[in-house]
Amino acid sequence: MKLPAFEYACPATVAEAVTLLASRDEAKLLAGGQSLVPMMAFRIASPSLLVDLRKLSELRRIDITKDGVRLGAMVRWRDIEDDARLDTAHPLLKAAIAHVAHYQIRNRGTVGGSVAHADPAAEMPGVAVACEAEIAVVGTAGSRVIRADDFFIAPLVTALAADEIIVDIRLPAWPAQRRFGFQEFSRRRGDFAMAAAVVFYDVDDAGKARNAHIGAIGVGDRPVRLTAAEAEVNGKLVDLAVAERACAAASAAVNPQDDIHASGAYRKSLIGTMVERALMSACAQH
Amino acid sequence: MPVRFEVNGKQVAVEVEPRMTLVDCLRHELRLTGTHVGCEHGVCGACTILVDGEAVRGCLMLAVQAEGCKVVTIEGLSNDEALTPLQASFRRHHALQCGFCTPGMITTAHALLSEEPDCDADRVREVLSGNICRCTGYISIVEAVLDARSAYGQPQGTPKATPEGRPKGPP
Numbered sequence: 001m002k003l004p005a006f007e008y009a010c011p012a013t014v015a016e017a018v019t020l021l022a023s024r025d026e027a028k029l030l031a032g033g034q035s036l037v038p039m040m041a042f043r044i045a046s047p048s049l050l051v052d053l054r055k056l057s058e059l060r061r062i063d064i065t066k067d068g069v070r071l072g073a074m075v076r077w078r079d080i081e082d083d084a085r086l087d088t089a090h091p092l093l094k095a096a097i098a099h100v101a102h103y104q105i106r107n108r109g110t111v112g113g114s115v116a117h118a119d120p121a122a123e124m125p126g127v128a129v130a131c132e133a134e135i136a137v138v139g140t141a142g143s144r145v146i147r148a149d150d151f152f153i154a155p156l157v158t159a160l161a162a163d164e165i166i167v168d169i170r171l172p173a174w175p176a177q178r179r180f181g182f183q184e185f186s187r188r189r190g191d192f193a194m195a196a197a198v199v200f201y202d203v204d205d206a207g208k209a210r211n212a213h214i215g216a217i218g219v220g221d222r223p224v225r226l227t228a229a230e231a232e233v234n235g236k237l238v239d240l241a242v243a244e245r246a247c248a249a250a251s252a253a254v255n256p257q258d259d260i261h262a263s264g265a266y267r268k269s270l271i272g273t274m275v276e277r278a279l280m281s282a283c284a285q286h
Numbered sequence: 287m288p289v290r291f292e293v294n295g296k297q298v299a300v301e302v303e304p305r306m307t308l309v310d311c312l313r314h315e316l317r318l319t320g321t322h323v324g325c326e327h328g329v330c331g332a333c334t335i336l337v338d339g340e341a342v343r344g345c346l347m348l349a350v351q352a353e354g355c356k357v358v359t360i361e362g363l364s365n366d367e368a369l370t371p372l373q374a375s376f377r378r379h380h381a382l383q384c385g386f387c388t389p390g391m392i393t394t395a396h397a398l399l400s401e402e403p404d405c406d407a408d409r410v411r412e413v414l415s416g417n418i419c420r421c422t423g424y425i426s427i428v429e430a431v432l433d434a435r436s437a438y439g440q441p442q443g444t445p446k447a448t449p450e451g452r453p454k455g456p457p
Contacts, residue, residue, distance in 0.1 A: 001326065008287065008304035008350055030348075037307075037346045038327040050304065054351060078340070102416025103394065104331065107340040108347065189415045 003040045010052040014059070014138060014165060020051045022140045022163035029053055029165060031074060031113035034105045059112065059167065064089045068173040073112025073166040077101065080111075090174045092131070092200055095182040096123045102190040112166040115151070118158045121192040121218035123184070124169075125152055129223040130198035130215025133171045139164035152222040178202050179209075179238075179285050181278030184217070185270055187261070193218040194262050197250070197274035199282055201233055209233045214246065214278075219256040219271045226253045229275055238283040247276035291352040293318065294362030302349045309333040309344030311352075312359060320360040320389050324418070331417030334390035335359050341397035360389035363396060371437030372396055372430075381430035383421035390417050395431045403438035 011017040021027050028047035030036060039045040053059060059074035062083055069090045071080070080086060080097045087094060100123050101109055114124040115135060128135070128148035135146045140163045151159045160166070184196035198215035212233035214226045229249040236242045251272035256264045290299045293316060300315045307326075312318045312335070324332035326345050333344035336358040364370045369377065372392060382388045391414065398405060398413045405413075410431045411424075419427065 002310075003305040003307065005303065005305050008348070010350075010353075030351075033346055033348070033351075034328060034343075037348075041327045041345075050348075052348075052351060102331070103398070103413040104334055104341045104343045104416055105328065105346075107342050189412060 001041050001043060003037070004043060004046040006040075006047050007049045008052065009049060010055055012055050014056055014167070017051050017053060017056065017165055018138060018140055018163060020049065021165065024049045027051060027162075029116070031116070032076060032108040032110040033113075034101065034109040035113060035117040035119070053112075053165075061168075062086070066173060067170075069093065069171045071111045071169045071171070073110060073115075073168060075111050077106035077109050077111075081106065088174075088176065090171055092174070092180040092182060092198065093127060093171065095180070096127045096196075096198065099123055099182070099184045099186075099193070099196070100190075105190075111169055115169060116158060116160060116166055118152050118154075118156050118222070119192065120152075120155050120220060120222050121194075121196075123193070123196065123217065126196060126198055126215050126217035126223035128169060128171075130200075130213050130225060131171050132213070133169055135169055136167045137164045138167050143167070145170075149225070154221045175202060179282040181281040183274040183278040183281070185274060195219050195256075195267050195270040195274050197271060197278040199275065199278035201238070201282065207237055208235055209238050209242075210235065214250065214275055216250065216254060216271050216275075219254040219267050224254070226250045226275070228253050233279065238279055240280065243276040243279040243283075246279055247272035250275040287350060289350050289353050291354060292356045294358055300349070304348060304350050306349045307345050308337075308347040308349045308352050308357070309335065311349035312344065312357070315349075318359050318361050321393075322386055322389055324386070324390075329418070330387070330390075331394065332387050332390040334393045334417065336393055336397055339397070339400070341394050358393075360393055363392065370396075372399065372434040375430040375434040375437075376427070379426045379430035379433065381423065381426040383419075383423050387417060387419045387421075391419070391427055395434070399431065399435060399438040403435055405435070407432060 009020050026047050027049040030050045030052045059072040061072045063070040064085050077100045114122050133148040135151050146159050180200035184193045186193050196217035201209040201212040212230040214229045217223050229246040232246040232249050251268050256267035258264045322332040324330035328343045328346040334341050335344045337355050410428050
């Protein structure tokens with residue numbers, strides 16, 4: 001369908017964008033528009049005012065420091081793909097982003113837009129939760145930093161206030177020796193995940209896993225960490241037996257609903273398989 | 287509201303409602319009907335156009351967002367009546383049936399080959415996975431794109447894969 005009518009503004013500064021966003025009920029930010037515009041075409045979203053962030057070039061930066069990676073909210077999937085520094089600075093991010101949408105969408109879609117949209121089957125929110133990312137926002141009341149685990153509340157619902165803008169997403173530093181895996185199952189390439197697993201852990205001098213992080217995408221109303229599966233990995237030499245126990249723990253930890261794409265029981269089984277495969281690809285590294 | 291941008295090398299100025307998508311602006315205001323509109327919600331790829339050299343979905347971008355951009359449509363790939371090497375390759379390989387998806391296939395493939403002239407068959411398939419052909423003639427489309435690579439600059443090193451042949455069978 002054609003989009004519902006709205007007013008449009010294209011501010012030159014973040015401060016101006018905050019003021020515009022706060023000026024009107026039902027004002028919405030427009031980042032890449034790759035989720036919001038389809039929602040408007042379906043008339044699921046009918047904002048009164050769209051505040052386009054395209055002129056805010058300070059939100060397009062990818063900063064890599066000893067503290068980690070800061071992705072400006074307007075960084076596109078394409079920018080992550082093209083940034084060779086991220087091959088070592090955050091290889092898990094690169095691996096996960098390879099699954100996001102299609103070629104044309106990747107030229108427009110942004111990390112800030114994906115995080116604000118909060119689709120529970122999307123890759124970026126899942127990576128943010130699994131990596132304990134922080135989300136820096138600014139609103140009329142000032143700036144604050146929200147832990148990813150506190151940020152995602154329900155499908156398409158976040159902790160963002162109506163007048164707040166995401167400034168950047170901060171991923172903690174990635175040690176060079178860290179093992180990781182990202183496994184996603186979707187019906188067709190570029191589709192949202194039916195289930196996906198984000199896995200990483202560090203290894204001690206004896207080769208045993210520690211600091212395991214296992215995240216699940218697409219199996220609940222928000223991305224989650226699977227602490228029971230992590231417990232199966234910590235302190236172990238990761239092998240098929242460990243991966244199988246983590247698989248069982250992952251399946252037991254989630255209760256996905258039935259929907260048109262898959263039954264809950266199928267997704268419950270699938271997330272275990274994704275965790276197992278991600279662990280097996282992680283332990284095959286180095 | 288007024289918006290100015292470049293389309294196929296020419297500056298244009300149009301007055302549009304903010305809700306008008308870029309592809310509707312191209313078709314209805316500028317009468318460039320070569321770009322097709324399929325699903326209107328970003329899944330079919332028929333409306334693919336080039337904005338500042340990058341392939342984007344014309345139905346997921348507002349016309350007002352094109353302010354100051356360089357837009358190229360299927361009409362802009364060739365300056366005259368002659369087909370571009372990519373278009374000629376589509377013709378040679380019979381890479382279209384009804385033709386509805388073809389403008390999006392060609393603009394997408396043009397963006398890909400401009401940036402990655404040595405891409406392999408897997409990469410072509412991955413990129414074209416965002417373009418739906420309901421006649422499902424994908425094999426000849428992929429062949430046509432692979433065959434057009436030589437027109438887009440020298441491949442760096444040996445191509446990773448050879449063009450896939452059609453399944454063997456009676457001619």
